[in-house]
Amino acid sequence: MSGTISLVILAAGRSSRFGRPVAKQWLRSGDDPLWQVVTEKLLAYGGFERCIVTTLPEDASYMKHYAPEGVTVVKGGAERQDSLRLALEHVTSEYVLVTDVARACVDEKLLGRLLAERGRADCVVPYLPVVDTTLLGSEPVDRDALKRIQTPQLSRTALLKSALKSDRLFTDESTLIAAHGGTVHYVLGDEAAGKLTHGGDIRNLGCIKPPAIHTLTGNGFDVHAFEEGREMKLGGITIEVPYGFKAHSDGDVAIHALVDALLGAAGAGDIGELFPDTDEAFKGADSAQLLDAVMVRLERYGYEVVNADVTIMAQAPRLGDYKEQMRVRLAKLLHIPSSRMNVKATTTEKLGFVGRKEGVAVMATATLKYFDWMQER
Numbered sequence: 030m031s032g033t034i035s036l037v038i039l040a041a042g043r044s045s046r047f048g049r050p051v052a053k054q055w056l057r058s059g060d061d062p063l064w065q066v067v068t069e070k071l072l073a074y075g076g077f078e079r080c081i082v083t084t085l086p087e088d089a090s091y092m093k094h095y096a097p098e099g100v101t102v103v104k105g106g107a108e109r110q111d112s113l114r115l116a117l118e119h120v121t122s123e124y125v126l127v128t129d130v131a132r133a134c135v136d137e138k139l140l141g142r143l144l145a146e147r148g149r150a151d152c153v154v155p156y157l158p159v160v161d162t163t164l165l166g167s168e169p170v171d172r173d174a175l176k177r178i179q180t181p182q183l184s185r186t187a188l189l190k191s192a193l194k195s196d197r198l199f200t201d202e203s204t205l206i207a208a209h210g211g212t213v214h215y216v217l218g219d220e221a222a223g224k225l226t227h228g229g230d231i232r233n234l235g236c237i238k239p240p241a242i243h244t245l246t247g248n249g250f251d252v253h254a255f256e257e258g259r260e261m262k263l264g265g266i267t268i269e270v271p272y273g274f275k276a277h278s279d280g281d282v283a284i285h286a287l288v289d290a291l292l293g294a295a296g297a298g299d300i301g302e303l304f305p306d307t308d309e310a311f312k313g314a315d316s317a318q319l320l321d322a323v324m325v326r327l328e329r330y331g332y333e334v335v336n337a338d339v340t341i342m343a344q345a346p347r348l349g350d351y352k353e354q355m356r357v358r359l360a361k362l363l364h365i366p367s368s369r370m371n372v373k374a375t376t377t378e379k380l381g382f383v384g385r386k387e388g389v390a391v392m393a394t395a396t397l398k399y400f401d402w403m404q405e406r
């Protein structure tokens with residue numbers, strides 16, 4: 030038994046069949062996303078030349094905050110096969126072990142069986158027998174001839190790379206390699222290594238810890254100067270004054286501070302990294318839509334908002350009559366009951382740029398918790 034092995038973990042899926050705002054690769058075990066847990070578990074088995082994890086392109090920078098040492102995060106493509114092709118550009122070892130992050134609970138014995146058979150064929154693959162009576166249409170099928178194919182699968186890198194030059198889509202390596210004339214060797218799989226595809230499959234996560242009961246806090250601060258003749262958007266609503274904010278976007282300084290508070294709580298950078306003000310796409314952008322995009326992202330990363338609080342510092346305009354409307358609107362944007370959203374307004378006693386009525390400053394705080402998938406088991 031010889032030949033070096035690299036590890037590829039495919040985690041670039043959009044979880045489109047999962048039916049939850051959270052992406053399955055970001056379900057939390059303690060504070061750790063599932064893809065990190067799966068990666069560490071496989072790495073602990075040892076002996077891999079390289080480890081590659083694929084990701085949705087927009088998640089790559091956040092993913093790197095969590096990546097275990099020595100792991101290369103690679104932006105994936107539209108299909109599983111595209112992501113695999115991109116990952117293999119970083120692999121030079123003789124063999125490559127490929128798994129899907131959705132196959133979260135692969136045990137060491139199965140890994141041992143796979144790696145022990147290295148070299149027996151171009152692809153070594155775990156399977157499960159079919160034990161139930163199975164029909165094709167209304168005709169019973171000889172179930173002894175049927176196999177349910179699992180991952181991880183151990184393939185010869187060179188053959189896999191050349192097979193991947195084809196545009197035909199396959200759902201796993203063994204069928205791709207077989208279609209390109211390669212040999213496949215089957216080893217007994219593991220019934221417990223179920224796959225997370227639909228939300229109900231959360232019950233297959235027996236090997237993962239519950240999410241940590243943490244409250245994560247972030248703060249945000251933003252300032253915008255007034256500009257005559259623009260519509261004023263503040264706290265997601267329109268303020269009836271003949272001036273607005275000077276800004277690349279609509280200048281909703283309260284939402285900008287709130288977005289930074291949310292990103293702060295998630296450890297996900299700041300609003301400028303997500304929506305650069307040099308990007309034409311965000312010129313005149315509706316800040317409520319930016320907040321919406323941030324919420325989609327945070328919920329995908331496995332967070333829910335607990336509460337938020339905003340302090341608007343404005344000598345002008347007078348905001349007393351608008352605070353309630355802002356509170357309700359912002360709560361809706363954060364997907365929380367309005368009782369957990371608070372909006373405060375204060376003057377600065379005529380001091381500073383706010384006091385001179387040159388603009389508005391906003392301070393925001395937000396707290397997040399992890400989506401509790403345990404409740405769905």
Ligand code: MG
Nearest residue numbers: 251252282285
């Ligand atoms: Mg701003």
